[in-house]
Amino acid sequence: MSEWIVVLALGFIVAAAVAFPLLAGRARYEDVAALDADVERYRQALAGGTVCGRCRFANPPGSRYCAECGRELALAE
Numbered sequence: 922m923s924e925w926i927v928v929l930a931l932g933f934i935v936a937a938a939v940a941f942p943l944l945a946g947r948a949r950y951e952d953v954a955a956l957d958a959d960v961e962r963y964r965q966a967l968a969g970g971t972v973c974g975r976c977r978f979a980n981p982p983g984s985r986y987c988a989e990c991g992r993e994l995a996l997a998e
């Protein structure tokens with residue numbers, strides 16, 4: 922009778938468990954040092970032309986492929 926409610930609730934819990942890290946995981950920093958390190962990493966990637974064109978991940982200068990999504994990086998020569 923009410924089995925669909927249980928299925929719906931389970932589906933919601935699974936969806937929330939998957940979505941929460943995606944929504945909350947990336948953009949928050951524990952402290953200023955972590956933020957500064959990320960800013961510096963991104964600055965170097967911009968200077969080295971290794972910011973991924975697909976996912977915007979800041980790869981270390983000299984990278985040939987994106988560490989996040991695997992796309993080949995167009996290196997500035």
Ligand SMILES: [Zn+2]
Binds near residue numbers: 976
């Ligand atoms: Zn990427």
